[in-house]
Amino acid sequence: MIDHILTLLIAIPLLGALAVAAWPDSRPQNFRLIALVTLIVEFLAAVTMYGLYDFSQAGFQLSEAVDWITLPIGSLGVVSIDYALAVDGISFPLILLAVLVLFVGVVSSWNIEKKTRGYFALYLLLSGSVIGCFLAQDFFLFYLFFEFMLLPMYFLIGLWGGPRREYAALKFFIYTFFGSLLILIVMIALYLSAIDPLETARVVGMIGLEDPATGDIILQLQQWVAEGRIAPEQLVHTFRFAYLADPANYLPESILSFSSDLFIFGVPVRLLAFWFLFIGFAVKLPVVPVHTWLPDAHVEAPTPLSVVLPGILLKIGGYGFIRIVDGFFPAEALYSTVPLGVLGMISIVYGGFNALGQNDLKKMIAYSSVSHMGFVLLGVAAFTAEGINGAIYQMVSHGVLSSMLFLLAGVIYDRTHDRMIENYRGLITVMPQYTILTGIAFFASLGLPGFSGFVGELFTLMGAFQSENMPVWIPALSTLGIVLAAAYFLWTYQRMFFGSFWYRNQNTEHHTTSTLTDLTLREKGLLIPLAILALLLGILPGLLFDITGPTVESWIEGLR
C-alpha cells in the first residue's frame, strides 16, 4: 500500500464516488457521511505522503510508472501512454492544499439537501481528478484528469448553483473547454515531436526489454535520433513530462523541435505553441482578459463549490504554467517575460479595480481572486527562483484565504440569501465573532505582514524585480494591487460591519432579521483552523519554502 501512496491518493476519492453512487440506502445523511469519511481517509493518506516525502531532496519522489497503452501505428511510430505519478516540491504543497480545501468543502456541504447522492458522487469524482492533475507525470494522463474535472464542475454549478446557474455553468464550461482545446492541440504536437529514449532503445534493440537504462545508452540513442538513424516505425512517441522537458528527445525534423525554424503566420511555431498552452492555462488561472467566467461561476456556485473553485481549481492553471508551459518551453517563456509580466500586472490592477466596484460580496471576493492570481502570473513570468517559489506560495496562501473568504460569504448567504454589501450595516453588533473572523480574513488577504498573503506577494514581487528580462516598472506598478486590496477589503468591511446595525430585507422568503445569528460551531470549526493556518504560514514561511525551495532551484537551473 505504502509503495502506491500516490495511486491511493487518487483512488480513495474515486472509490468514494463509486460507493456513493452504488450505496443501497438512499438517506441523504449516508452520502455526506461517506464523503466525509472518504476525505478523512484521503487526509490520512496525505499525511502519510508527508511522512514519506524527503524534504532535502530536489526532484521527483515516490514515483510510480506503469506502461498503460502501447500501440504501434506504422510509420507514425509507437504510441506510448504511461500511467506515471510522482510528486516533487512544486506539486507537493498544492496536493496538501487540495486535500485541505476539498475537506473544507465537504464539511461545508453539510447543508446540501437536493439530490445528495449525485452531489457527493460528483464532488468525490472532482476531488479525485484534481489530485490526479497534480500527480500525473504523463501529459495524456494529466489531460485526462484535467478534462475530467470539467464534467463534475459543470453539473455541480449547473444543478446546485444560484439563480443564474445554467448560464454560469455553461460559460464556465465553454471557456475552460476552449482552453483545453488549445492545450490538446499542443499536446498532440508535442507528442508527435518527442520520443521516449528508453523505450525506443528497447525497440531498436540497443538494450534488452528488461534491462535498466544507463545514461550512456540514452545519450547514444539521442545521438542516433539526432542523426536520423532510426526508422520512423521504431520511434516510441511519448507523453511523459520528463522526456518532453529534455530538448534531446525531440526529433530533428519535427514541428516542435528545439531547432525548428517553422513559422506559422510569421510566428515561430514553438512560440505559437507556447502561447496556445499559455492561453489554455490562463483561462483556468484566470488571467485578464479571459477571466469573465470566474465571477459568474463563483457567484452562482453553491458555497462549497465556491470554496473549492478558487481554493484549488484555479491553482491548476498556475501549476500548468510552471510544470508545462515553462517546463516545455523555457526559452519562449524567457522571451515572453514582458508580455506575461504585463498580463500579470493588468490582472492585479484590473481585478483590484473591479473588486472595488462590486456590490455583491461574492463578486468582490471573486475579483480579488483575479487580482491575487495576477501575482502568481507575475512570479511565473519572472522565471526566477524567488518568483516561482513566491508563485507557489501565493497559490497556497490564496487557497487558504479564499476558502476562508468564500466560507464567510456563505455564512451570510446561508442566513439571508442576500449577498449585497449595501444591504447590511453594523453587523458587528449582532455577529461579533463573524466580524472578527472576517476582519482576520480581510486583513490577511490584503497582505498584512504576519499572514500568508504578505509573503506570497512579497516574493512574487521580489522575483519580478530580480528578473533580468523584466523592466522595473512592471512590478512597481503591480504594487498598486496592494493599495487596491486595502481599499476594497476595508471599504467592504466598513460598509457591512461598522456603524449602527441595519439590514435591508429584500428577500421575500426570509423575512426576519433574527436569522442573523452568529457563527455556528461547525462554521467556527472550519474558519478558525484556516485562520491559524494563514497565520502560521505567514510567520513561518519556511514551512513551505523548505519544500519548494530545493526543487525549484534545481528545476530553474535545469531549464536555463
Place this chain on the structure above:
Amino acid sequence: MPDSAYQLPASFLLGLPLVAFLLFWLGGKGLNQVAGYAGALITAVGLAISAYFAEPGVLHTVRFDWLMVGSFPIEIAFRFDTLTFIMLMVVHFVAFLVQLYSVSYLHDDENLHRYFAFIQLFVFSMLGIVLAGNLLVMYIFWELVGLSSYLLIGFWYKKARPVWAAQKAFVLNRIGDAAFLTGILMLFYYIGSTDFEVLSVTVGSISPGVLTAIGLCLFGGCVGKSAQFPLSGWLPDAMEGPTPVSALIHAATMVAAGIFLLARISFLLTWDARLVITLIGMITMLIGAVKAMRVWDIKRVLAFSTMSQLGLMVMAVGLGSWQMAFFHLTTHAFFKAGLFLSAGSVIHAVTPSQPNINFDPQDMRNMGGLRKSLPITYICFLICASALAGLPFFSGFLSKDAIITEGFLWAEKYGIFGYLFPLVILFSAGLTAYYMFRQLWLVFFGEARYSASAHVHPHESPAIMWIPMVLLSGLSVFVWFSYNPFDAASGWFLSFIGVVESVHLSWVPILATLVTLVSIFLAYRASQSENPFEVFTPMQAPVESKYAFLRNFSNENYFLAPFAWIAKWSERIEKNWIDSFVDFVGKWSVVVAHLVSWADRNIVDGGVKFTTFSVRVAGNSVRSLQNGKIQSYFLVAITGLLLLILWLVAF
C-alpha cells in the same frame, strides 16, 4: 555586553506587549478594569529593560535567518544603537503615561479591554520599527503599526466617522507603503540586502539615478506614515479616535516613524532626493500651519500643527541634517503629547453630562475662560504651547533653532536661492506662534462660551490624568536637553546622537525669538478686537464650490472619487467589451448552430432522404429487372461489371 546578550531584551521588549495584546484581547470584558494598569505596568517594565540595556554609542545586532528563498537568506535582524535607545525611551515613556491617562479618560467604555489590547499591539509594532535592523523587518512592523492605528482610530466602531477615518488612514498609508515596498525590493535587486550595516557599506555601488529613485521610494513610506503632502489627509481625520490615542500615535510616536526611517536611511539619500524631500516637507509645513490657524476643533488644530512640525522635520532631513530632525522629533514627542493630553482634559471638562447633539465639546467656540476651573491643565497647556511656539527656555526653541541654523548653513553653501528654505521655516515658526496663541486664548481666556449647553460643568481632571500631563510638560523645558537655553549644540542630546561639531550662529536664536514675539503680538492684537479670531461669526456650512476638491486635497474627492470612476469604467469595459464579446461569440454560435441544424435537416438530411429516395426508386426499377429471365440477369451482370471497370479506371 556581547551581541548575544541582546537577544534577551529584544525578545522581552517585543514579547511582553504581544502577549499582553493577546491576553487583553481574548480575555474579554472581565479585564476592563485591570487592563489599563496591567498595560501600564508592562510598559514600565519595558522602559526599565530598555534603560538597563542601554549602551549608547555601541551597535549591537541580533540576527537570525527567517527563511531561504532561492539562493539568498532573508534575515530577521534587530539592532540596538543610540537612535534605538532614545526611541525606546520615548515610546515607552509616552505609552506608559498615555495608558495611565486612558484608565480615567475612558473609564466607562464597555470595550476597554480591547482598547488596551490595541495599545499593546501598537507598542509591539512601534518597538518593532524602532528595533528593526533591516528595512524588511521595518516594513513588516510598519504595516502592523498601520493596523493598530486602524483599530484605534476606529475604536468607536458604532459611529460612522471614526470608522471612515480609520479606513482612510489605512488606505492612504498603503499608498506610501507600496512605494516603500518598491524601494525595498529595488534594494534587494541592486544590493541583495536591506540590512542597514550592509547598505551603508555597499550603497556606493549603485548608480546615482537609481539611488535617487530608491531614496524617493523609501521616502514614500515616510510620506504616508508621517502625513506628508499629498498623503496627509488622514491625519486630521484620525482625530476621530480617542484623544489619548491621538497623543500617543498621532503626535508622539507613529507619525514620527517616518522621520525615524529617514534618519536610518539618510546615508543613501542623494542630493536630488533630498531636494524633493525638502520641497515636500516645506509644502506640508506651510499647509499644516495655515490650516491650523483656521480650524475650530481643538484636536484638529493640534493635528494640523503636528503635520506642520513633521514637515519641518522632513525638511531638516532634506537639508542634510537628520540629527536635528531627530532632536526635534524627541522634543516634539513630549510637548505635543502633553498638548493632546491637556486638550483631552479640556474636552473631558466641557463634555455635557447629558448628551447634546448640538453641542460639540471639541469646538473651541464652545470654550473660553477655562483657566480658572482648570488651573493645572491650563499651566500644562501653556508650557507645552510655549515649547511648540518656540519660546526661549523651552525645548522646542532649542530644536527649532537647530534646524533653522542648519537651514542658514545650507543656504550659505548653495547660494542665494537656498535662503528660501530657512526663511520659510522662520515664517512658519511665526505662524505656529500665532495659532498656538489663538488656541490658548480661545480655550482658556476671554469669556466662557460653554453655557450653550446647560449641562457643562467644567472641573479639573483627576490626578491620574493630570500627572501624565505635568510630567510631559516638565519634559518640555530646556534643561533636559541642554544646559544653555540658547544653544542646543552645547547640550548633551546632540553630542549623544553623534553630532561631533556643529556651528552655532548666535544671531539665529535672536532672530527666531523676534519672529515668535512679533507673531504673538499680532495674535494678541487680534484677540483684543471686537470679534477675536471671528469666534462670534455664526457657524456656517462650508460652501461647496466646484473646485472644493482642490482645497480639500486628498480627501474623499481627491482620492476615492477617481477610484470609483475607474472602477465604474473598468466594470463597463468588462461588461461592454469583454463580456459582450463573449456573449457575441456565444449568441452567434447559437445562431450558426441553428443555421447548421437547419442545413442539417434540409440539406444534409435532404441528401440522405434523396439518397434513400433514389435508392428506393432504383430498387423499384431493379425489381422489375428481377423477372426470372436469364437474359435479364445476364444484362444486369454485364452492366454491373462495366460499372465496376469504369469505377476502377476512373479512380
